[in-house]
Amino acid sequence: MFPVPADGLLLPVPDDDGAPFWAYAARGELRVQICRDCGVRRFPPRPCCPHCRSFESEWQKVSGRGRVWSYVVAHPPLLPSYAALAPYDVAVVELVEDPAIRLVGNLVAAPDAPLGSVDAARLRIGAPVRAVFCALGEGSERVTVPRWMLERP
Numbered sequence: 001m002f003p004v005p006a007d008g009l010l011l012p013v014p015d016d017d018g019a020p021f022w023a024y025a026a027r028g029e030l031r032v033q034i035c036r037d038c039g040v041r042r043f044p045p046r047p048c049c050p051h052c053r054s055f056e057s058e059w060q061k062v063s064g065r066g067r068v069w070s071y072v073v074a075h076p077p078l079l080p081s082y083a084a085l086a087p088y089d090v091a092v093v094e095l096v097e098d099p100a101i102r103l104v105g106n107l108v109a110a111p112d113a114p115l116g117s118v119d120a121a122r123l124r125i126g127a128p129v130r131a132v133f134c135a136l137g138e139g140s141e142r143v144t145v146p147r148w149m150l151e152r153p
């Protein structure tokens with residue numbers, strides 16, 4: 001069951017493997033798992049290295065800089081709460097440290113700006129971006145998500 005806050009937007013539900021990712025995000029840090037044995041980064045979080053099958057890993061801080069690998073601009077039909085925000089972008093961002101690591105998120109004009117705050121006409125594949133952090137939800141369901149700002153607004 002996904003928590004549905006008053007604004008009707010669905011929140012991430014951290015699981016055991018991903019909990020550190022969300023805890024670091026709440027501190028304003030973007031971190032990804034890196035294998036202690038072979039040094040390959042991986043995302044999404046999981047217990048075992050898909051490269052060498054090691055269970056030894058740590059959470060490596062990354063710069064938060066990336067590039068737009070792909071994006072879409074969402075339009076209705078959408079769930080009602082999302083339709084109210086449309087049009088807004090959903091981007092896949094590759095990290096500069098490791099383009100094989102891609103995160104899905106939204107581009108925003110400022111850390112606390114709403115979805116759809118970046119003019120879709122300005123979006124380009126390859127555009128440099130940097131992570132910002134936005135706290136969503138209330139109480140025990142509060143979660144901080146990474147979002148992305150264009151490096152050249």
Ligand SMILES: [Zn+2]
Nearest residue numbers: 035038049052
């Ligand atoms: Zn490994």
